[in-house]
Amino acid sequence: MCFTVYVMRHGQTDANANEIEQGSADFSRLTDLGKEQASNAYQALVDTRVTSIYTSPLSRARQTLEQLRQADASSTQTVLPPSDLILNDLREIDQYDWQGQSYSELKRQFPESWRAWEKGIPDEMKVLETATNVVHYPLLEMWERADRVWSEMLDLEKKRQDDDNEKDRSVLIVAHGNLGQALLGSAMGWDANSFNEKGVFGNCGCAEIEFLDLDTSPRKIANRWRWQWPVPSAWSPTTTT
Template sequence: MNPTNRATRVILMRHGRSTFNQQQRYQGSSDASELTEQGCETACQIGQWLQDLEIDAIYVSPLRRAKQTLEQIQPYLDHRIPVYVRPQLREIELPDWEGLPYEQVKTEFTELYQTWKQQPHKFKMGHRHASEYELEKHYGNTAVLTAPAPTATQTEYFPVLDLYLRAEQFWQDVLPHRPGQTILVISHGGTNHALISTALGLSPAHHHSLQQSNCGISILNVAADLQTAQLEVLNLTTPLGETLPKLKEGKQGLRLLLVPSDTNATDAAKLAEFLKSVPIEFSLASDLDHPTVDRLLVHHPRAVNLQVCREQFLQDWLGTLRWKPITISDLTTGLVVAPPASLQLLLAEATGLPLNQHRRFQLHPGCLSVLHYPSANQRPVVQAINLSTAGTAGLAAATQTSVTLGGRVNG
């Protein structure tokens, strides 16, 4: 197949654990933070995991912790791969918070912090002079951003909107030059979230809905026409020895393990071993999928099986969640087996994606996705999509066909 008719595969990697991560401080675009020993070790693990893939180019943030992550993985990759440092990939700018502990920000900036968590698209911070961009106008939950005159001064700075504009600019600058290729992007949690969101068409209003763990891997497939994209993998951390990504919003609320109902018996048995050490309190599935549930829960005999007659049960349950928000003080984990389209709708609901665009989330049989509802006052968080015990062989063999559904990535 002609490379120009194939999707461009984008592998997104967050930097390794940093000193500010360890100290629980806000980093933003500050360059005072650097990789810890653990951060270097996990970056090396990802380097080993990536070494069998054919990567055509690497793009990295200019911040030290990202470049140090690249230094750790480069020995495992082909030395001929070109590397490009792109300023658009730096982390979100939080000038008033950078270096401050999380808890101090929560207590001293209470109202602003709530806006940051609940309405990130309206989040404003400080003053910014000679800004690269300025807010031109609002419409709905999004904004149009344009470059100001050279002498312009911006008195209200919108960090999340600025981050999303930079992400869109990165796509416009890079994708036309990489048709049908595989590129590796090493940046930051917020930046990777914005890159995924702008590719799929997710609103900045749901900026905190996709988890990005240190050294977590996400994969986007961007169609040859640069108009559409699908998310194939989100926040893969199994190469680091983790079964599931660590909970970002605390060990509370409801965690759902989502498995497509078209998973065969062999893959279900592999997933059962994979989940052997994970506490699972209940399962939710239709009568038709009862055999699959039994295979998946072979190591969880005490899990309560909730069976329903209607195949479209998940849509009804979604409505229940909307009207009765989750209020679980401890962590409760449930297994959900449902048709792929139903699981895609659940993910779309969680991320604010229009439900008729649910196929932007590309789900594979035999793989596991994770959705966390922390509390009634917090948005749901998609922790992972398409976790699998397969190594790079499975990743390299995945289809590279043109994607026909997704959000605009060319602005």
């Protein structure tokens, strides 16, 4: 069997356009450009039949899925199933006190943590949560959450495969750019130090990840991956980092 997963980031938001850190907060919405990006990204899916959809609970991801559904409805042959499942763990990285602040202000206030964020140094990226007076390590937390997503989703897909008696399954995840990197890294067996090393998800960027089976005890790492949208890349096989 073959289990294929498409991980897509949401379209441009007003916060993206104004260089405001969103994190897992839900204050931003898609711009007109973001809606157009989402409609165009439907082309990444036209040659497959998606059997399941999982989404972030955040509005920008839900809006992106809505645009994909509109494009699907106007297509000559629909490829998306009518329902989807929201997973809270598919929210974007938790950025605590950084959320809602401009990039320029964060660079000024927290130069060391911002540098670690840009360079992908998980042990040095620290963010305070004032409400609890706890210092967090957001990249490490996000990677742990990505591991949980794969375990939960693979279990669900195994059950659906058995119930539907379908050998091959194709899943669409509509979520976020940083979380997308963690999902890719976790699937391929890379740790959080791989953040920003393999490229980043642009708005509505989509990675395709292929598993050879749905075994979860222990969970198998993916066989290979590639960028699928906006420009397809060559397949990259599993390697250790």
